[in-house]
Structures are given as structure tokens and as C-alpha cells.
Amino acid sequence: MERKTFAFGGTALTVDSDDSELVITPADIDDVRVERQVDGWVFMGSGPDPEWKLVDGKLTLRVDCDGVSANCDAVHRIQVPRDVAVTVESDNGRVTAEGFTTPMKVRSDNGDVRVRKAGGALDLGTENGDVAVEPGATAPEVVARSDNGDVRIVLGSVPRRVDVVTDNGDVHVSVPTAEYEVTGASDNGDVRIDVPRRDKSEHSVSVRSDNGDVSVLTAN
16 A cells, blocks of 8 residues: 655646546645555566656556456555536546535546535546446536446435436436426336426436336435
8 A cells, every 4th residue: 555645736636547447536735645555466568657746736556467467456545625517537436526516527447436425516437437427426417428328317406417327227306395396217127217207307317228127206
């Protein structure tokens, strides 16, 4: 286990990661703190060779693991100041974020995206994996995309907007009782809408799956 503290004075941070699980939380701090754990082996090659740096508002995390045969695992746990908006760009690995009240954007090429206790606007996407906004979130806006995976969103306060699309997977959205303008569709799956509906409501929910079931339900 290694730890490093990076000086930071901005209001927005980008995390750029390859081949690592990420766990990101806000804290009452003025810097960015990273804890990493890297394990693995390489046959006829080199690694695992980890690298970390923070330059111009971008935290770059790399774990090189190259050889004829290799098996490497990495986890980075990141703490950031509470008032910082975070963007995550992950090539391969699960991303978990918890406790943010600031806007958050997450993109993963291969891995699940999981958000807990979020109070800021969320823009979440993965090419291959599930997307989950867990109970307790009060995000005013949620945009979620998955090319191949399920999307599950549970909100504890009435949102302005929820917009979900998955090419291959089920979609489940749970929201508090209110009147919503709702659009729900699936090219190959069941559609269930069970919330009060009103055209041109200031609260909108749009959900679509090309191949999977779709549901929009009240949470209470």
C-alpha cells in the first residue's frame, strides 16, 4: 500500500486512469490524496509498474503490466476537496464514487459505474458495464448511458431530469411521487411506467433500451 498527497488549488479535477479500480470520495481537505494498492506478476516482460501524477488539474494513474503472460490488479482510493467537480475517464476498471454534492461526470470503456449518496448533477457512461445510482441520491439531473449493461437509478428527491439509454440491458428508474413527463421505450423488451404523468411537467424522465426491459416506478 502506497500513499501520496498532491497539492491542488482548483475547482475541477479530471481523473485519467487505465487498468485500475477507482474509489473516489470527497473530504474536508485542501489537497488530493491517493492511496494505491498494486499486485500482480509478469512472465517475460515488465511490471507491474505504477505511475501517478497531477498536472494542470488532471490526475493521471497508470499501471503498466506487459509480458508474454501477465496478471495485474490495482485499486486507487482518491480523496478530493468537497467543493471540487470531478470528471473520471477510465479505460478499464470499476468506478465507485460516494458522497459528492458537486457535479460529476464518469466515462468508462470497460467497467461498472456505481454512485452513492450523490447530491450533484450526474453524467455517467460505460461502454461495457452496469451503471447504478444507489438509494440515498438526491441528484437534480441524471444522464446515464451503457452500450452493454443494465442501468439502475434510485433517487430520494424529485429530479428535474433523468435521461437513460442502453443498447443492451435493462433500465430501472425509481423516483419519488410527483408528476413527470415520461418517455419510455424498448425495441425488444417490456415497458412499465407507474408514476403520475403530465405533459410539459418541469420534471422529466426519458428511458430507452434497444434490447431489454424498461421500468419507471415511484419510490414511495
